Amino acid sequence: MxxxxxxxxxxxxxxxxxxxxxxxxxxxxxxxxxxxxxxxxxxxxxxxxxxxxxxxxxxxxxxxxxxxxxxxxxxxxxxxxxxxxxxxxxxxxxxxxxxxxxxxxxxxxxxxxxxxxxxxxxxxxxxxxxxxxxxxxxxxxAEHTVVAVLLGVTLGSDEVSLGDGITLARGEDFDEAPDESRWSRVDGSPQTLAIVRRSPVAGGTGPLEDSRRALRKLVAGLRLYHPEPVATAALGWSRIGAGPWQPVALNAEPAELEALVLIEPAQEDELRAFLSLVGRREPKSGELAWALRRYELAHQRASAAESLSDLLLVARALLEPEGSASGRMPGRLAALCAESDGRAAMTERLAHTVALETAIICGNDSGMEIAPFVSELDELLRALLRDACCGHLGRDLVSLADSILLEDTEPASDPIAPAPHGETDQFEFILPPR
Structure with a gap:
């Protein structure tokens, strides 16, 4: 009406x-x-x-x-x-x-x-x-528009439309944005802006909160898409219709990321499809939903040592329902993320990473090398979460990992004897990009 x-x-x-x-x-x-x-x-x-x-x-x-x-x-x-x-x-x-x-x-x-x-x-x-x-x-x-500086991303095109009212644009090319958001980076390159447009919906939480949620989902999707860290600046800008821009808090961590994810024009369709798939399959509850949120929190920590506990909680939620005392998480994660000849070495490294948490808690981590082990765990979990969200692994990751480990312990069968028809077992292992 x-x-x-x-x-x-x-x-x-x-x-x-x-x-x-x-x-x-x-x-x-x-x-x-x-x-x-x-x-x-x-x-x-x-x-x-x-x-x-x-x-x-x-x-x-x-x-x-x-x-x-x-x-x-x-x-x-x-x-x-x-x-x-x-x-x-x-x-x-x-x-x-x-x-x-x-x-x-x-x-x-x-x-x-x-x-x-x-x-x-x-x-x-x-x-x-x-x-x-x-x-x-x-x-x-009137339509609400929220503009946020997207840290860690640079564009090969002037503008990238991601659908659902979300657009990425170079700050120097988006004339509507407030001047503060368009300031160049320290190295002189243009800022990358995330623009979210929302219209009010009766009974909804409001366009501003919807925009904040959309930005959090965008950052989470980009983190799964590419191994380099991505974040939004803590301060954004919002306006109603053609009204004046007003500063708004985005509930995001302030960060200055050195590495830049370059989104080339040839990647844009792939990125759109990936973010759309992850958005449609986003779990609302359960272990995977909890693990995704905890993974986001890990990327808000100031150091690798602080993020380690969050990452281990992610791994345990997905792969260790028996509890951390069972010690089964390292082997299961290695089963899902490594080829058979590299699983033993990866399991040993992951067990060492688990032990690092105890050393950090007790204050005995002085002189220990922490960052490389945390970085490896981070990348393994990123790949695992990515494939789980895309539906490549099924819902029961524990059973899948245990079946792979069981296959490793079985004696090798006669390589000449063909497998019975319809009884072949194949697994596609997740290999994080190097």
Whole structure:
């Protein structure tokens, strides 16, 4: 329903409400007043001001039974969020849907009949009150744009559209962006911007929060797509429609990443397809969903030593349901991520990485080489999470890893004897890019 239908519904309701309120006042229902001081300080004057808003609230049950009430309420619900209007009237937001519509109708009548004692319908007062409502509603319905500096990424094209309202662009080429976001990097190269556009959705969490969530998913997807670290700057910018840019916190860690992921024009279709696939298959709950969130937290730590515990928690959540005391995670991860002739060596390195955590906790890590082992674990988990999200490994990673380890322990069969028809077992091992 558009604004024209809203105005028509409100006009009809306000006229009928004026008749009802005037009739109630004449029938003896008391209209409360307050005493207001005016005039000069040395010669104050006192006057009575009618509390029309309180009177309208007291008569809310009667007003809600008017034939034009429900059409007006439904028209407000169809428009979408009324939070800005209610906030501007100092009413707060009681709840979504009908509750907000009821509160908005009471506020609207209070604005139309402000300081009135006879509740005569005045077209000018109605127009003034409606313009206040329309301005707030139009702003809430306008498209919201959020701009964030994307650290660790550089573009081969001027602009890369990723779908779902998300675009990557060079700062120097995106003229709409605020000047602060377009400043060049220290080396003189242009900043890469992530632009998210969202329209308000009735009952949603709001365009700004939706944009923050979209940026977090974008960074998580890029981390799975490429081994180099990627992040958004802590400060972004938001605007409504063509309004002014306002700074917003993005709930992201400030970072200055040295390495740059170059997205060439030839890679753009592949990147779009990958991010779309990961987005569609994103788990909402369970071990994989928890592991993905913990993996993001690991990349927000200041050092390799601090991120180690997060990475080990990811590995244990996916591959060690028996608990860390079982010590089975290193072997299972190696089974999924290494060829048969390299699994023993990888298992030994991963066991050493597990032992490093204890040394760090006890403060005995002085002089130890930590970063290379954490980097290897990070890359193995990235590859594992990537393939799990894409659906290449199935849901039961533990059983898959154990079956590979069991196959390694079985004696070699006669290489000449063919396998029975339909009973071949093949596994595609994950090899992280070097």
């Amino acid at each position: 558009g604004l024209r239908q809203l105005r028509s519904a409100l006009h009809a309701f306000t006229q009928e409400a004026a008749w009802q309120l005037a009739s109630d006042a004449q029938d003896g229902h008391e209209l409360p007043f307050e005493v207001v001081e005016g005039g000069r300080r040395d010669s104050p004057l006192y006057c009575y001001r009618p509390l029309t808003a309180d009177f309208i609230t007291d008569r809310s049950n009667v007003l809600s039974r008017l034939p034009t009430y429900l059409p007006a309420a439904h028209a407000l619900i169809a428009i979408g969020s009324l939070a800005d209007y209610l906030d501007s009237q100092g009413a707060g937001v009681p709840g979504p849907g009908r509750q907000s519509a009821d509160a908005a109708l009471h506020c609207f009548l209070a604005r139309v009949f402000i300081d009135s004692t006879d509740f005569v319908f005045d077209e000018r007062c109605f127009d003034r009150s409606y313009l206040e409502l329309e301005k707030c509603v139009a702003e809430e319905r």
